[in-house]
Amino acid sequence: MQNNEYKTLDDFLGKDVKSGMVAIVGPPNAGKSTLMNQLLGQKISIVTSKPQTTRNRILGIVNDDAYQIVLLDTPGLHKADEPLNIEMMRVALESLSEVDAVLFLVDVSLPLPPKALAKQREELAGYMEKIESPAILVLNKVDLIDKQKLLPMIESYAKLFPFKAVVPISALNGDGADNLLKEILELIPVGPRYFPEDIPTDATERFLAAEIVREKVFLLTGQELPYSAATLVESFKEDEQKKLITIHATIVVERPSQKGMIIGKGGQKLKQIGTAARKDIEALLGSKVLLKLWVKVKKKWAEDENFLKELGF
Numbered sequence: 358m359q360n361n362e363y364k365t366l367d368d369f370l371g372k373d374v375k376s377g378m379v380a381i382v383g384p385p386n387a388g389k390s391t392l393m394n395q396l397l398g399q400k401i402s403i404v405t406s407k408p409q410t411t412r413n414r415i416l417g418i419v420n421d422d423a424y425q426i427v428l429l430d431t432p433g434l435h436k437a438d439e440p441l442n443i444e445m446m447r448v449a450l451e452s453l454s455e456v457d458a459v460l461f462l463v464d465v466s467l468p469l470p471p472k473a474l475a476k477q478r479e480e481l482a483g484y485m486e487k488i489e490s491p492a493i494l495v496l497n498k499v500d501l502i503d504k505q506k507l508l509p510m511i512e513s514y515a516k517l518f519p520f521k522a523v524v525p526i527s528a529l530n531g532d533g534a535d536n537l538l539k540e541i542l543e544l545i546p547v548g549p550r551y552f553p554e555d556i557p558t559d560a561t562e563r564f565l566a567a568e569i570v571r572e573k574v575f576l577l578t579g580q581e582l583p584y585s586a587a588t589l590v591e592s593f594k595e596d597e598q599k600k601l602i603t604i605h606a607t608i609v610v611e612r613p614s615q616k617g618m619i620i621g622k623g624g625q626k627l628k629q630i631g632t633a634a635r636k637d638i639e640a641l642l643g644s645k646v647l648l649k650l651w652v653k654v655k656k657k658w659a660e661d662e663n664f665l666k667e668l669g670f
């Protein structure tokens with residue numbers, strides 16, 4: 358070896374640790390993003406600046422001296438009845454065949470009537486059959502249910518599929534997260550790290566900014582527009598002194614009435630969305646941000662394949 362700083366090949370490559378890819382899947386609202394932030398121990402706060410195509414699944418990278426877990430936060434599994442949903446299903450299912458482990462998340466706090474519960478479990482078993490990687494069933498939101506219900510629940514879910522483990526957690530307050538980590542580490546192999554130790558995500562700043570605006574639209578419009586709104590960052594520029602980042606973003610909705618809902622009386626709602634999003638983006642980027650938002654109506658955008666490409670699907 359020419360470089361005398363490296364005495365062994367291990368020194369050169371970096372020491373092998375437990376290192377693997379883990380997909381987080383589950384129905385919308387099950388708590389996938391919350392779990393990812395919980396495992397990361399932070400809302401993703403530093404991002405790499407390397408430009409790359411926007412992707413619709415975020416890598417969260419959990420680093421430790423002894424392991425590196427690369428988390429894929431996939432879109433919720435939906436019924437595939439329109440192009441956007443088909444795309445989401447494809448991405449969700451595709452990511453499952455490449456990974457070392459799958460975390461399947463369910464929200465156990467949903468007060469489902471027995472029939473709906475049976476249907477949910479049947480669907481879950483159907484999805485699991487398509488998955489080749491070992492799977493852990495994560496029973497989320499246990500902080501919302503009576504502890505006595507937990508044991509019978511674990512037993513009945515465990516019968517659905519040969520899960521490697523069934524782990525109850527609260528992604529929100531972190532209860533059970535250590536146990537989940539232990540089970541994940543059982544499933545991932547020893548190998549070199551996929552990423553340097555100091556990088557917690559591979560998503561671009563642009564993409565994360567668009568996601569933050571979308572989150573605020575959902576939160577501040579009372580989730581009346583779940584799948585009707587998309588966000589697109591049109592421009593993202595840092596000034597020469599690196600003191601201010603100016604972001605122009607568009608919120609795209611399907612109907613004029615939805616545009617009205619987002620803008621609100623006298624523009625109040627849009628202002629609220631903009632302020633909340635700007636604060637989070639400033640915290641994420643560690644810089645002052647000027648955020649300009651527009652709202653556009655684009656009928657049936659979810660069926661427009663070109664537009665979906667622009668969004669990164």
Ligand SMILES: Nc1nc2c(ncn2[C@@H]2O[C@H](COP(=O)(O)OP(=O)(O)OP(=O)(O)O)[C@@H](O)[C@H]2O)c(=O)[nH]1
Nearest residue numbers: 384385386387388389390391433497498527528529
């Ligand atoms: N009480 C409680 N709430 C939770 C928990 N985990 C998530 N939530 C809440 O559930 C809601 C949905 O959480 P997300 O993390 O956005 O869910 P998601 O699965 O990523 O949702 P999609 O992006 O729609 O697929 C949020 O309001 C969370 O605060 C939990 O363990 N306990």
